[in-house]
Amino acid sequence: MNLIKSVVAAICLWASAALADPPPGYPFVGFDAGLAAARTSGKPIFLYFGRYGCAWCDHTNKKTFSDAALKKLYTANYELVYVDAESGKRLTLPSGERITEAELGVRLKAFATPLFVYLTPQGDKIVQIPGFKTVQDFRDYDRYVRGGHYKQKTLLEFLGSKS
Amino acid sequence: MRAAALLLVMLAAPTQAAWEWGEALTVNPVQGAAVFPHLESANRQGVAVSGDSVGVVWEDNRDGTPQCYLAIKPGAAAEFQPEIRLSQSACYEPVVLALGAGRFAAAWEEAGSVHARVLPGGGASKLAAAEAAQVTLAAGAGGIYAAWAEQAGRFRRIVVARLALAADTLGVEAARPVEAKVPSNEQGWPALAVAGDGSVTVAWEDRRERHTVPLVSHSRDGRRFSPPARLTDHKSGSVDGLGAGSGAMRPTLATWGPRGVVAVWLDKRDFLSGYDVYAAFDPGKRRFGKNLRVQDSFGDNMAQWHAQVVGDASGRLVAVWDDERDGTPDVWLANWNGKSFDDNVAVPAAAGAGAQSDPVAALDASGRLHVVWLERTDAQAATRIRYARAEWR
Numbered sequence: 001m002n003l004i005k006s007v008v009a010a011i012c013l014w015a016s017a018a019l020a021d022p023p024p025g026y027p028f029v030g031f032d033a034g035l036a037a038a039r040t041s042g043k044p045i046f047l048y049f050g051r052y053g054c055a056w057c058d059h060t061n062k063k064t065f066s067d068a069a070l071k072k073l074y075t076a077n078y079e080l081v082y083v084d085a086e087s088g089k090r091l092t093l094p095s096g097e098r099i100t101e102a103e104l105g106v107r108l109k110a111f112a113t114p115l116f117v118y119l120t121p122q123g124d125k126i127v128q129i130p131g132f133k134t135v136q137d138f139r140d141y142d143r144y145v146r147g148g149h150y151k152q153k154t155l156l157e158f159l160g161s162k163s
Numbered sequence: 164m165r166a167a168a169l170l171l172v173m174l175a176a177p178t179q180a181a182w183e184w185g186e187a188l189t190v191n192p193v194q195g196a197a198v199f200p201h202l203e204s205a206n207r208q209g210v211a212v213s214g215d216s217v218g219v220v221w222e223d224n225r226d227g228t229p230q231c232y233l234a235i236k237p238g239a240a241a242e243f244q245p246e247i248r249l250s251q252s253a254c255y256e257p258v259v260l261a262l263g264a265g266r267f268a269a270a271w272e273e274a275g276s277v278h279a280r281v282l283p284g285g286g287a288s289k290l291a292a293a294e295a296a297q298v299t300l301a302a303g304a305g306g307i308y309a310a311w312a313e314q315a316g317r318f319r320r321i322v323v324a325r326l327a328l329a330a331d332t333l334g335v336e337a338a339r340p341v342e343a344k345v346p347s348n349e350q351g352w353p354a355l356a357v358a359g360d361g362s363v364t365v366a367w368e369d370r371r372e373r374h375t376v377p378l379v380s381h382s383r384d385g386r387r388f389s390p391p392a393r394l395t396d397h398k399s400g401s402v403d404g405l406g407a408g409s410g411a412m413r414p415t416l417a418t419w420g421p422r423g424v425v426a427v428w429l430d431k432r433d434f435l436s437g438y439d440v441y442a443a444f445d446p447g448k449r450r451f452g453k454n455l456r457v458q459d460s461f462g463d464n465m466a467q468w469h470a471q472v473v474g475d476a477s478g479r480l481v482a483v484w485d486d487e488r489d490g491t492p493d494v495w496l497a498n499w500n501g502k503s504f505d506d507n508v509a510v511p512a513a514a515g516a517g518a519q520s521d522p523v524a525a526l527d528a529s530g531r532l533h534v535v536w537l538e539r540t541d542a543q544a545a546t547r548i549r550y551a552r553a554e555w556r
Contacts, residue, residue, distance in 0.1 A: 051431075053374025055406030062405075086368070086375045086412045088297065088351055090255075097199040098229055102412065106520075109487070111437035111466050 021057075022048055022082040023065035027075060031091035031101070034081030038121040044145055045119035046078040049110055051085040057114045060132050067135045074138070077146060079121075085113050094123035118145045126150045182496075182532060182553035187512035190234050190243050190535065193225045194545035201229075202521045202537060202548070204256040205299040205310070206354035206415050207471040209523030210535045210550070213261035217525075218282070219243070219535050220257040220269055221548055231257040231271045233282055236550070243550070249280060249287070260300040260307070261525075268326075268333060270298040270309060277311045285331035290324060291338070296351075303357030303418060307333070308385060310353035310365050313340070320346040321353050321367045325385045341380050341388045347371050356416035356424045359476065362449060364424045366394055366414040373407035374399060377414040377428050381449040394443055396454045397432045409434055411441070419474030422447030425499075427457060427472035427482050437466020440484050440497075442504070457482045457497050459507045468492075468520065475526040479555075483510075483534060485520040492520040494536050510534055512551045517541060519549075530555060 022028035028048065029037070038045045050057040065071065074080065083091070087101040099107070108115060108128060116133065118126040118141065126145055133141075140159060144150055149158045191200050200223040202209045211218050215238025222231045231254035234246040249257060250273045257271035262281065270279040270290070277298035280287040290298065294314040301308050307326040312319040324338035348370035356364045366379040369391065376399065378391040399408030414428040424445045429438035440457035458467055470484040480499035485492045494513035497504040513519035517540040524534045532553045539546045 051374075051410050052370060053372075053407035053410065055402040056434075058405040086410050095199075096197055096224070098224065099201070100203065103203070106466075106468050109466070112435055 021050065021052070021084070022080070023061040023071075026065065026071060026080055028080045028082035030089070031081050031083055031104070034079045035094065035123050038079040038119075038123070041079060042121050043077060043079050044121060044126070045081055045123070046074055047081045047083060047117040047119060049083050049085060049105065049108065049113060049115040049117060051113040052087075054085075054113045056112070056132050060114055064133060064135050064138065070135050070138055073142060077142070085110065116141070127155050129155070180555055182508070183556045184511050184551050184553045187549050187551040188236070188242060190219045190548040190550050191221065191223065191232075192245065193223070194547060195225070196543060196545055198223055198225045198545060200537065200546050200548050202523050202535065204258045205297040205312075205352050206258065206301075207413075207469065207523050208258035208260065208299055210525045210533055211259045211261040211267060212525050212527035212533055213263055213267050214238070214265040216265040216267075217243075217533055217550065217552075218259045218261070218267040218269075219548065219550060220249070220259040220271075222254055222257060222271075228253045230254050231269075231273075233257075233259060233267065233269050235265075235267070235283070237265070247282060250278075256297060258299050260302055262302070262307075262328070268300055268307065268328075270300050272296045272298060277309070279309065279326070279333040281328065281331045281333055285333070288333055290326075290333075290335055291322065295319075295322070297353065299353055299355050301355035301357045301363075304359065304361035306357060306361065306363075306385060308355055308357060308363055309335075310355045310367075312351040312353060312367070315340070316345045318346040318349045320350050321365060323353075323355070323363065323365055323382070323385065323388070337386065339386060339388075341365060342391065348373070352413055354414050354416040354426070356418045358418050358424050358447070359421045360447070364416055364445070364449070366416050366426055366428075368412055368414065372399075375410045375412050376408070377411050377426070379414075379426065379451060389449070392451070394426050394428065394451055394454075395430065395432075395441070396443075397430070399432065412438070413470065415471045417472045417474040417480070418476075419444075419480050420446070420478040421476065423474070423478075425472050425474055425480060426451060427470050429467065429470055430454075436464050438468065439463070440467045440470040440482060442472065442482065455503065457504045458484070458486070458495070459497070459504075462486050462488050462495070462507060469522060471522065471524055473524045473526045473532075475528075475530060477530060479526060479530055481524065481526065481532060483522040483524045485522060485536075489514070491516060492518040494519050494522045494534065496524075496534075510536070510551065512549065513538070517544075
């Protein structure tokens with residue numbers, strides 16, 4: 001009986017992981033925890049703004065975030081934050097304002113999910129990128145952010161000039 | 164001859180009735196760059212009109228923690244009276260309901276439960292026995308009801324309660340979950356409406372289908388509820404085996420006409436242009452019909468936010484929301500003309516430079532429209548809660 005319960009629980013966990021939310025195996029945390037961690041570690045923040053049941057999020061998770069090297073790169077160098085576009089869960093912005101995760105979408109002017117937002121360790125926005133992206137895209141964004149290129153160039157300028 | 168022709172032209176031109184707006188007032192007296200007022204709540208019930216008094220509820224952090232407030236403007240007063248603090252500890256998502264003759268009921272989340280209080284004067288009472296949030300209130304046909312999202316195992320579920328008003332205190336007469344079974348996924352953000360026949364309609368966000376779907380249930384007596392049905396007629400589901408479906412969120416309900424109920428919510432069925440405002444009508448059969456898009460074509464290619472619908476017994480119906488079609492967030496409204504929603508018009512005092520957002524609205528017994536919104540002239544400025552009233556002329 002206990003074995004059946006365990007199997008059912010495992011299937012439930014697998015189902016909820018497979019259908020939505022951040023990619024499995026990555027140490028994504030909530031907004032407040034991620035900001036606090038970034039202030040301590042000094043790492044930039046990679047914010048995954050997803051939606052429960054979102055097909056393009058699922059596609060990105062399966063196609064892109066399944067890459068082991070990308071997982072290693074982002075896990076080592078970013079504080080990973082996941083926010084649910086329709087959630088009433090509360091978070092606190094760097095300004096001190098308390099809003100819901102859904103309201104963060106209003107502030108980000110989000111029109112589609114997934115939306116990927118890179119933030120400084122202080123929580124200031126560097127760049128935000130909507131839609132499905134490839135492993136190479138995320139490698140380019142990483143160079144743009146951690147290389148500090150955002151201080152001189154827009155992302156488009158950077159991508160246009162990369163060799 | 165020319166004068167006579169001009170007169171004929173003027174007489175032949177159709178008279179276009181429209182909302183005629185009064186001067187906008189500021190509701191919140193305490194403002195500051197680090198004070199953040201919010202008008203968010205289940206069913207977006209931030210304003211109510213009781214007799215000729217207007218009541219507005221909100222939450223702000225002026226005291227270092229979020230607290231909930233009610234400000235009242237008596238009909239004869241030029242301004243809102245000093246606000247009444249509703250909460251003792253961190254407070255979220257307050258709602259207000261008109262009880263008549265200048266009295267109000269407010270409800271809010273505090274200390275892990277939901278509370279209600281009659282104002283002015285009454286004491287606060289706790290409504291839920293378990294951990295609860297996202298409370299809303301509705302009244303009609305002699306009954307007062309509350310709905311909230313209550314913890315039941317791993318997830319929250321929707322509970323509807325009939326309230327009893329005795330000696331300026333609201334108590335729970337009977338509280339029941341809409342569904343007896345333990346929820347299989349999260350439920351929240353309930354909206355309530357009590358129609359002219361006394362029946363109760365409750366709508367909420369539901370994740371049992373692995374994406375957010377607004378569901379609705381009816382009860383003739385507020386005790387037994389019908390099996391939940393989808394508000395959306397859009398058949399959402401996975402795409403090529405990916406995901407689980409497009410999202411729809413924050414349903415709001417209003418009574419309309421003698422027995423009708425109308426629902427408005429944010430819907431992402433067109434997933435590339437953000438959420439759109441959609442509506443569905445139940446003329447009294449306790450079944451919602453096909454979905455209608457509320458915003459006009461000028462608002463199609465951008466996200467709409469913070470939608471609410473308000474109605475009255477005469478059949479008047481207005482939807483409000485905010486979007487950035489003119490470059491910055493403005494408050495928009497659409498009137499129901501009996502067949503469709505009219506072209507969208509901006510609320511004059513809630514449009515233009517800066518951000519005007521998060522509208523909440525109410526129609527009073529005389530058909531006047533009361534709208535409250537947040538206004539921030541620039542990113543560094545303090546946020547004001549603004550109020551304006553309009554008459555249909």
